[in-house]
Amino acid sequence: MEIINDIILSLKKGDAGRIMKDIETALELGIEPEKILKYGLLTAINIVGDKYKKNEIFVPEVLLATRAMNAGMKVLEPYLLADKSKHTGRVLIGTIKGDLHDIGKNLVKVTLEREGFEVKDLGKDVSVEEFIRASMDFKPHVIGISTLLTSTMVGLKDVIVALDRAGIRRKVLVMVGGVPITERFAMGIGADIYAYDAGEAASVLKKKLDRAG
Ligand code: B12
Incomplete structure (x- = not known):
């Protein structure tokens, strides 16, 4: 799904503002919050982790990705929380x-x-x-x-x-x-x-x- 790819891209780039908008769009499209988390945010942070391990990216990039992850989680969290x-x-x-x-x-x-x-x-x-x-x-x-x-x-x-x-x-x-x-x-x-x-x-x-x- 295109919007999920956008989320992955935004996280990889460490673009916190963009990722918040992407997640709002995905929610508006009716994608389940659990799927946005699993296929979007978690897939992306794992890609970042792999690249970090292989020395393809370094701590500053990981920090930006982390900031984007946290920004995304802030938008998603209320939808993940149940009664x-x-x-x-x-x-x-x-x-x-x-x-x-x-x-x-x-x-x-x-x-x-x-x-x-x-x-x-x-x-x-x-x-x-x-x-x-x-x-x-x-x-x-x-x-x-x-x-x-x-x-x-x-x-x-x-x-x-x-x-x-x-x-x-x-x-x-x-x-x-x-x-x-x-x-x-x-x-x-x-x-x-x-x-x-x-x-x-x-x-x-x-x-x-x-x-x-
Ligand atoms: C993001 C990240 C950072 C960010 C952290 C930002 C933050 N706010 O968390 C920053 C850039 C700050 C960072 C710094 C460092 N990092 Co770092 N980092 C990572 C990275 C890429 C991703 C971790 C992550 O968030 N994964 C996503 C989450 C969702 O997964 P998770 O943490 O594994 O959690 C899941 C499970 O493990 C489990 N779980 C986790 N906690 C708990 C607790 C309980 C109770 C339970 C039941 C389950 C559970 O459930 C979680 C969800 O499903 C990993 C690589 C990796 N593949 O793990 C390296 C990694 C952990 N870092 C590493 C290193 C070396 C460092 C630094 C020492 C680098 C440096 N030279 O400065 C510093 C250490 C700073 C410090 N004192 O802590 C190494 C650790 C190696 C080792 N064996 O010790 C790793 C493995 C990278 C590598 N392969 O070299 N890092």
Whole structure:
């Protein structure tokens, strides 16, 4: 579909203004918001990621693409959100200290909100202490921790150890995810849940919390 290609092009160029208009057009044409996200925004950011990996583009271009991604998400988000009155559970989420990647974490947040979870987002570069403090205040059923860098993976374990020390480890489920994270790593550090992407996170959490009653 032409408008989806336009969205991909605008994101690749990092044109935030253009992409907002493209998304409005796609919505007016009656394309489902989920399809705009999957075939437009996510396809495009993956292309950007591949080019970055191959050194065909560099951080400034990725930053512009990120800005466009966020601008696009702002337009799309209200259409992705469903009835929030369902309240399936409380989730605290954040990207670990030292890591500034938040696009994926934001997508997990929006997806969980769509499924009726109440989500408190601590943002990116979140310290172990911030995770603990917020867990005490917000009393989440689940803590979701994101990282995209291998160098910050160890921080996920630090949060789990600190939860244990604070005496609240058994009151929450810890869910981890992000590009370098595997099921094996997640289980190795004592997490409860690993999810590959936002959709899987939502479906696994729904099952787990149903079972927990
Ligand atoms: C965009 C991007 C950036 C942007 C981030 C902007 C932002 N606001 O997020 C900027 C330009 C700032 C950036 C900076 C850097 N980046 Co960068 N970046 C990327 C890139 C291209 C895309 C990431 C992305 O947003 N993908 C789209 C989203 C939707 O996908 P996602 O993040 O994977 O999230 C999904 C799943 O992983 C999962 N998920 C994610 N979080 C969570 C959490 C939970 C709880 C769960 C269940 C699931 C889950 O669900 C999500 C949705 O389905 C990746 C390449 C890649 N292919 O991943 C590199 C990449 C992550 N960056 C990389 C690097 C090296 C860097 C820098 C160190 C570069 C530099 N030299 O300065 C800095 C680090 C800065 C820092 N301290 O964090 C490397 C990491 C390598 C490694 N093994 O550590 C990558 C893999 C690129 C590469 N191949 O070299 N980057």
